[in-house]
Amino acid sequence: MSDVQLRGFGWRHAGRRAWAVRGLDLRIRHGERVLLLGPSGAGKSTLLAALAGLLPEDSGEAEGTVEIDGLDPRKARDRVGILFQDPQTQLVMARSGDDVAFGLENRGVPRAEIWPRVTEALASVGFPYRPDRPTAALSGGEAQRLALAGVIALRPGLLLLDEPTANLDPAGAALIRDAVARATGPDTTLIVVEHRVADALPLVDRVVVIHPGGGVRADGPPEAIFAAHGDELAEEGVWVPGLPAAPRTASDQEPTAELVRAEHAAVPDRLPATSLSVRAGEVLAVTGPNGAGKSTLALLLGGLLAPGGGRVSGFGDRRPPHRWRARTLTQRIGSVFQNPEHQFVTGRVADELALGPRRLRKPPAEVRQIVDELLHRLRLEKLAGANPYTLSGGEARRLSVATALATAPRMLVLDEPTFGQDRRTWRELVTLLGALRDEGHGVVAVTHDADFVRTAADRTLTIGAP
Known part of the structure; x- marks a missing residue:
């Protein structure tokens, strides 16, 4: 299990005037499952990168503190698994099975355990090919499934997911949510960024909304957050369940040439x-x-x-x-x-x-x-x-x-x-x-x-x- 603590955390990318995230005070306890929401550009992906210990000191300016079980995230990387918004950035091997095994080998998992865990992880995300499938031949959605398999195989105490179903068809998205549900038992802390809010709600028990450069906007059980702040959050850009996306804009004119x-x-x-x-x-x-x-x-x-x-x-x-x-x-x-x-x-x-x-x-x-x-x-x-x-x-x-x-x-x-x-x-x-x-x-x-x-x-x- 992993306990997360942020006190006055902020990060500004090098060369930028505005802070990506700032003044963030947040505690996430062992085993909690949190949906992280906020408008585009609110700093959600930056926050996940900070928790994974992936913000180099020479690439920006930091303030405040971030701790995983009382440790600097860079010293707690063996407890954390992260799925990036662009899964292609974390595929490193030429064959799919080898890519899932790569993280296990780097964590020092005994050889006899590696391939059973690879097979289990690939099956859990509905990966449709044999382990020798070239990673270069995968579509964006297939790469997303493979990258998630690599994270799940690690069995991390803190699981960070950045838009895990964004490039997936509906059936594939449902498979991923089922895989995440199975992979996050009582010993796993989950933080997920997901614009498909209604679909993600069964996975979580808490919603945290962050404001661009301004800390936590709202925090609590999903039903309470959307009941109290739904209209305001929708106006600010949050995908509030139950509200229509937009009126139909299809043309009533016949196409031409x-x-x-x-x-x-x-x-x-x-x-x-x-x-x-x-x-x-x-x-x-x-x-x-x-x-x-x-x-x-x-x-x-x-x-x-x-x-x-x-x-x-x-x-x-x-x-x-x-x-x-x-x-x-x-x-x-x-x-x-x-x-x-x-x-x-x-x-x-x-x-x-x-x-x-x-x-x-x-x-x-x-x-x-x-x-x-x-x-x-x-x-x-x-x-x-x-x-x-x-x-x-x-x-x-x-x-x-x-x-x-x-x-x-x-x-x-x-x-x-x-x-x-x-x-x-x-x-x-x-x-x-x-x-x-x-x-x-x-x-x-x-x-x-x-x-x-x-x-x-x-x-x-x-x-x-x-």
């Missing part, structure tokens, strides 16, 4: 033959189970991958999109990857937004106008000078959307666009995509977000089982 067409497009071992068209003036949602090839399809439609079979064409060009020049591609199609940081190439948010327009040789005054408008539309004004890699998951997602919009493409392809968003920024993002559609853009969204599909999609394509 076809922008891109896929005809039996396929990639061996990644995407079966798939046909579809993307039209101007519509939002097309692509859904389906993890591993079905949705992200691969997004890369094909975005001109970032050559099909292994069939063809992709668009914009009246005789050449397929993957053969277009970079300048032509960015003006026609903008892509937003499943992992936002995979497309960041500069050290400042404002520079990230300016990069595309500068490559299109826009005048400096027009570049500044584009950057300022996008900072405002995506609620990133206060982060203009921040390093993109220090943003929260929700902030990084909004920045990735903004960078795709910076070149004003006619078509936008987004992979999990609502990942990590609080209620307020989710609604703003849905409204933004709806406005783009109404302006004549085509929008393709790969998503597991049922609320997004119900609210924003004009048409849905479901890809079958892997």
Whole structure:
């Protein structure tokens, strides 16, 4: 078991004026199960990193104290297991089974115990492959299951989960919640960050809401917290159970010209033959189970991958999109990857937004106008000078959307666009995509977000089982 104590804790990332989290006083006792809530950017992921002893002294400024069983978290790492918001960052081995075994080997678990625990952990999260499956061949959701298996296999006293079901289909998310429930007995302390609040509530007995840079906003049993503060929390961005996400924004206009067409497009071992068209003036949602090839399809439609079979064409060009020049591609199609940081190439948010327009040789005054408008539309004004890699998951997602919009493409392809968003920024993002559609853009969204599909999609394509 693990006991957590924070006294006046604060952390500010290097180069940032605002504190990611500050003035945090919190006690979590042995065996408690806590759901950590707060708006996007409130510091939830930063707090989990602090508890895991993963905030290097030279990467920011700290104040106050953090203790795990009376110890500095860096001295209590053998008691803690953490699942990061981006699971790809904690996969280190080439084969899936070896990746789960890696942590056990580093903890000095006896050899005879390692592989039985690996097998048990993989089964508990519903991992669909043999242990020799290459980690590089996993989809985002499959990588999430594997990363959680690696954490559960350690049997930590303190289990920290950052959006454990964010990239999973509904069946996979239910499997993960069941696995967490089985892995967290009376001897395990659980702290989970999860935007699917209603689904996470059966796992927890306490809710803690933190305010951006301002300590604990509310703390207590879930029913009491939402009864007393539900409307206020929803207004601040917390996903309060029972409140509708947003009114439907689907268009009542018929879509116009076809922008891109896929005809039996396929990639061996990644995407079966798939046909579809993307039209101007519509939002097309692509859904389906993890591993079905949705992200691969997004890369094909975005001109970032050559099909292994069939063809992709668009914009009246005789050449397929993957053969277009970079300048032509960015003006026609903008892509937003499943992992936002995979497309960041500069050290400042404002520079990230300016990069595309500068490559299109826009005048400096027009570049500044584009950057300022996008900072405002995506609620990133206060982060203009921040390093993109220090943003929260929700902030990084909004920045990735903004960078795709910076070149004003006619078509936008987004992979999990609502990942990590609080209620307020989710609604703003849905409204933004709806406005783009109404302006004549085509929008393709790969998503597991049922609320997004119900609210924003004009048409849905479901890809079958892997």
